[in-house]
Amino acid sequence: MPSHPHPLAHPHPLAQPRPQPGATAAGAAAAPLRCVPSPLESARFGRAVERLTVTRESAATLAEVQGAIFASAAEVVVLRYPAEHVAWFAGLTALGRTAIFADALVYWRLRAGRGRAPEPPPGLRTGPVTDPSQVEGLIGDIFSAYGNHYMANPLFDAAEALAGYQEWASRSARDGRCLALRDERGGAVLGLATLEEDGPVTEILLAGMVPSAQGRGLYAHLLKAVEHRALARAATGVVISTQGHNVRVQRAWARYGFEPARTVLTVHLLR
Template sequence: MSEPAAYSALDSQRFGIRVFRARADDVAAVSELTQFARSADLDLLIVRCPVEAVAAAQLLERAGGILTDTLVCYRGPTSSFEPSPTASPCVRLCQETDRAVLEAIARASFAGFFGHYHADPRLDPAAATEGYVEWATSALADASSVVLVSETEGRLSGFLTAKKLDAKTWEILLNGVAPEFQRRGIYAALFREIGCRARAQGASDVLVSTQLANLAPQKVWSRAGLALDHALYTFHWWKA
């Protein structure tokens, strides 16, 4: 029989503890998980729970789980993406030679992020930020990923990573704009470009997610014709 939670090597290595991850859709799944967690060799269990499964969320709270974020997942058709009439900023594919700047932008934009790692006071925030940096750069070595960067005033200003899930769907994974370039429409330009590329390569849909409190990307997605598809709570349950 398979275990109700999976060991996360990446999280465990990053924080120097044993981390497991799971999803719980109902009360029965939460009961099974908490039973498993109490007897397994783990420090932290990260659980995602659909927002409509209120009884399961309440059981996770009673079991000692702390709410660390609410993930909102948007979906939309690529048919609503049109190239920009203006060419500014320039958005292009990321090259291996951009790696150091990509890392610096990811580090600066994700420091103190809204996500569940930064929201947990028991996790090192610097290690949490490095997780996003690694996630951004690992896309460069992944053949099914696309990494775009924007150039503003002769410098790299932002990035976006996406993955082809199947012939019809691209998932946009990680986006960041360097703090000194934010609120200038750069993210909107990166997002438009990835939607146009997905459309040109025959994808019909794009998927993307962020934290409920992260308003800036949700504004961009709504304007690009995406709509909220589903939402998940993230709980952290510590063994001791």
């Protein structure tokens, strides 16, 4: 039952760009949109990759987005924008690039302290996991068959995409931002969540149960551990996201108390 995000507010597993700036302080001019180099993705896939992330708050127009993409020399531009701009895709096909619709990313949010946390069953415990190699192995098990936006692009290799997830998670482990759900009897890790904790909201970046632990009602205990950690640092909420096709995990979020917040579309534009 894996979930993962995109760089709406925090880094992506294979890239570091922040959202494009839009309107600044009241009355100030908006910074121009531009595609941002993604060195980790470029190195991993052996192709020049840039990213352009358009937020709802930026009030960017299609013409501005088209201009930024037209100015890019990258082989691949990964564009993300609010799903309410349903007319944009048609305009993206007229830029001299091949436009590939890659995914719809759904964000859910929970007000910290409002989760419907289950009673802990005997034999389970949660806590940090800091061994990068262990985390890489767990992510490989959890996300091996996950349908992410890279799968839509014939220029990207699925194994390299998974390796990017593993690399990203291992950095989270080294930074102390990984939580594990364990079986106390043998110490085996049943589930894993990596976190972003920079601001007042905790974001769950990668999360899921190992295949042998799926379908046993244990995922909610992992969410509970994240919520308790968020409360311990006085965070106001928890956010998480996944591809729209991942209905099973969204049902689990709804049962726990998360509510849908927004949807973002991903388009790959190939030169």
